[in-house]
Amino acid sequence: MSMKLKALLKSPWVFHLSTGSCNNCDIEVLDCLTPRFDIERFGMLLAGSIKHADVLLVTGSCNRMSVERMKRMYEQVPRPCLVVAIGECALSRGMFIHSYNCPVPLDQIIPVDVYIPGCPPKPEAIIAGVVKLIEKVGSKT
Amino acid sequence: MIYLFYLLVYGFLLTAALGLFASWVDRKVTARVQYRIGPPLLQPLIDIVKLMGKETLIPRGASRNTFLLSPVAGLSSVILASALLWVVGLRPGDGFLGDWIVAIYLLTIPSISIIVGGFASGNPLASLGSSREMKLVLAYELPFVLAALVPVIRAGLILRLGDIVVAQQIAGATATSLSGIIALIVAILCVQAKLALVPFDIPEAETEIIHGPLVDYSGSSLALYRLMKNMLLFTLPFFLVILYLGGIRLTGIHILWSVLKYLVLVAIITVIRNTNPRVRIDQALRFFWGPVTILSVIAVVLAVLGL
Numbered sequence: 254m255s256m257k258l259k260a261l262l263k264s265p266w267v268f269h270l271s272t273g274s275c276n277n278c279d280i281e282v283l284d285c286l287t288p289r290f291d292i293e294r295f296g297m298l299l300a301g302s303i304k305h306a307d308v309l310l311v312t313g314s315c316n317r318m319s320v321e322r323m324k325r326m327y328e329q330v331p332r333p334c335l336v337v338a339i340g341e342c343a344l345s346r347g348m349f350i351h352s353y354n355c356p357v358p359l360d361q362i363i364p365v366d367v368y369i370p371g372c373p374p375k376p377e378a379i380i381a382g383v384v385k386l387i388e389k390v391g392s393k394t
Numbered sequence: 395m396i397y398l399f400y401l402l403v404y405g406f407l408l409t410a411a412l413g414l415f416a417s418w419v420d421r422k423v424t425a426r427v428q429y430r431i432g433p434p435l436l437q438p439l440i441d442i443v444k445l446m447g448k449e450t451l452i453p454r455g456a457s458r459n460t461f462l463l464s465p466v467a468g469l470s471s472v473i474l475a476s477a478l479l480w481v482v483g484l485r486p487g488d489g490f491l492g493d494w495i496v497a498i499y500l501l502t503i504p505s506i507s508i509i510v511g512g513f514a515s516g517n518p519l520a521s522l523g524s525s526r527e528m529k530l531v532l533a534y535e536l537p538f539v540l541a542a543l544v545p546v547i548r549a550g551l552i553l554r555l556g557d558i559v560v561a562q563q564i565a566g567a568t569a570t571s572l573s574g575i576i577a578l579i580v581a582i583l584c585v586q587a588k589l590a591l592v593p594f595d596i597p598e599a600e601t602e603i604i605h606g607p608l609v610d611y612s613g614s615s616l617a618l619y620r621l622m623k624n625m626l627l628f629t630l631p632f633f634l635v636i637l638y639l640g641g642i643r644l645t646g647i648h649i650l651w652s653v654l655k656y657l658v659l660v661a662i663i664t665v666i667r668n669t670n671p672r673v674r675i676d677q678a679l680r681f682f683w684g685p686v687t688i689l690s691v692i693a694v695v696l697a698v699l700g701l
């Protein structure tokens with residue numbers, strides 16, 4: 254594995270992007286940073302600016318308004334970057350599947366590396382998902 | 395040749411290693427204060443390596459050269475400043491007249507490079523952060539210089555760091571006198587602001603202006619800025635050790651003392667950062683120009699009186 258990717262997997266800075274979630278998934282993401290789960294021990298930090306991010310955590314059902322912004326944000330992440338879809342909404346639009354406002358699920362808009370199901374997923378599930386992401390990227394190269 | 399050696403080995407490599415270690419100490423202590431486990435030892439280094447491998451984006455509308463060169467300017471001035479301090483710390487006779495002034499202005503350049511870089515990126519949040527940083531520099535620079543004047547006065551009005559260290563070895567550290575203690579307190583507060591740590595992290599204020607001047611930096615230029623900040627976390631306390639705590643000596647038991655002095659300063663900075671909320675920029679300005687400047691003037695007067 255290249256040095257670049259190895260370092261990336263040891264210090265993935267996550268950026269948290271909500272595309273119209275009910276806010277529950279976002280709260281669970283923030284829970285991961287609390288003393289109880291403390292993802293900083295894996296080197297993860299919550300990046301404030303999209304330009305500092307390595308991993309994009311996307312929550313929410315991708316409604317028409319936010320999709321435009323989400324695409325623009327995705328273009329601004331410095332490569333290499335990874336995308337994680339969190340919550341039923343981001344995976345398949347969940348309970349908003351019949352909504353006029355949510356035409357397509359997230360993975361038809363931008364490439365997604367790992368899916369974390371749940372409504373909302375537990376912090377444990379989110380951490381497990383990120384571990385899977387690291388394993389997947391690590392074994393691919 | 396010997397200067398090049400000092401510049402590369404002491405100024406850059408050793409300072410970078412110690413700075414990365416200091417930032418790990420800072421993060422680890424922060425984590426322990428919050429009942430967390432905290433990052434592993436090599437985390438700050440891994441962060442830098444990772445950022446080096448990432449793409450460097452230059453925003454449209456930014457002035458390209460200034461944007462890319464300002465982190466280089468900041469980092470090189472820190473390297474220069476720490477090389478100077480190492481020379482003085484290890485061989486007090488080798489300084490030159492006026493190196494006190496050089497050290498102080500070299501330690502201001504990092505803040506200026508952040509200001510310039512923030513304005514050059516053309517991002518409104520970065521401009522906001524830069525203008526805050528500028529006000530903060532104006533606020534803390536006066537008390538910092540006054541406080542740094544106290545050891546000079548006590549060493550007999552010689553602007554040479556080497557002589558300040560020697561004078562302290564003869565007459566006891568500056569901080570053992572009343573004026574020295576007051577000056578040290580003022581200097582620690584100013585260093586807190588110089589490092590842009592809570593409660594004076596107003597220019598970076600992650601929760602309101604998402605890292606301020608650094609918002610548009612990515613990849614290797616962000617890595618340079620981070621390295622610069624980590625190195626400052628070593629260089630500034632080291633400067634205080636030289637000015638107030640009798641410098642360092644790398645012989646026998648003195649090694650332990652030198653390390654201990656430095657670690658105590660870093661621990662104080664970290665504890666201040668973890669137990670305070672962020673203040674507003676006008677509050678910071680009032681704080682530095684009011685009580686802190688008055689304290690430093692008192693320290694200078696006491697030093698002149700010989701206390």
Ligand code: SF4
Nearest residue numbers: 274275277340341342
């Ligand atoms: S998946 Fe559930 S919890 Fe998460 S945003 Fe959608 S509705 Fe809310």
